[in-house]
Amino acid sequence: MAATASLVAERGYHQVGVDEIGAAAGVSGAAIYRHFAGKQDLLVAVIERAVDALMGKARGIVAASGSPTEALDHLVRAHVAFAMSETALITVYDQESHNLDDVPRRRLRRQQRAYTELWIDVLEQVAPGESRASLSVSVHAVFGLLNSVADHHRRLDDEACAAKLYDMAWMAIRGAIRPEGTLSTRR
Numbered sequence: 001m002a003a004t005a006s007l008v009a010e011r012g013y014h015q016v017g018v019d020e021i022g023a024a025a026g027v028s029g030a031a032i033y034r035h036f037a038g039k040q041d042l043l044v045a046v047i048e049r050a051v052d053a054l055m056g057k058a059r060g061i062v063a064a065s066g067s068p069t070e071a072l073d074h075l076v077r078a079h080v081a082f083a084m085s086e087t088a089l090i091t092v093y094d095q096e097s098h099n100l101d102d103v104p105r106r107r108l109r110r111q112q113r114a115y116t117e118l119w120i121d122v123l124e125q126v127a128p129g130e131s132r133a134s135l136s137v138s139v140h141a142v143f144g145l146l147n148s149v150a151d152h153h154r155r156l157d158d159e160a161c162a163a164k165l166y167d168m169a170w171m172a173i174r175g176a177i178r179p180e181g182t183l184s185t186r187r
Contacts, residue, residue, distance in 0.1 A: 001046045009088035013096040044104040050089050051111045058118050068125035076169045083146045084162050090150035138176050142169050
């Protein structure tokens with residue numbers, strides 16, 4: 001799965017064959033076909049595994065947190081860790097999701113929406129009274145900021161980069177919060 005994400009991120013979906021993925025993973029291309037119908041099924045499995053893990057972690061965070069602010073902090077930390085460790089996957093999804101068939105693409109979009117809605121639910125508790133539409137913009141902005149780590153060559157070591165992403169995510173969240181605790185609608 002890691003070989004698929006890495007090769008497709010580096011060269012593009014149409015430029016990578018199943019035999020190359022197998023060779024990079026230390027197996028034959030035929031061995032991959034024992035588990036997956038083809039390259040697209042493998043790509044979908046890679047993305048779904050990561051999204052499922054991210055969602056499972058997020059649900060666990062929300063369930064275990066003592067307050068909405070604590071939950072939000074842990075959600076930010078978890079997404080930073082995901083972005084730092086899964087940059088190839090983020091690149092693949094951003095650049096190649098249009099190559100997926102409609103059914104898996106819709107399924108992945110539903111999973112993304114569920115993850116986004118979980119964040120919005122938590123943020124709504126931190127900033128009561130703000131519309132869900134406004135909260136959605138804020139959540140997507142944070143995701144864009146955190147996932148942008150996949151779009152550039154890092155010049156900071158991983159620890160410094162993760163710390164910078166964490167701080168910037170919180171600046172984005174706090175920048176939208178009014179002093180009384182609700183999100184700002186300033187333009």
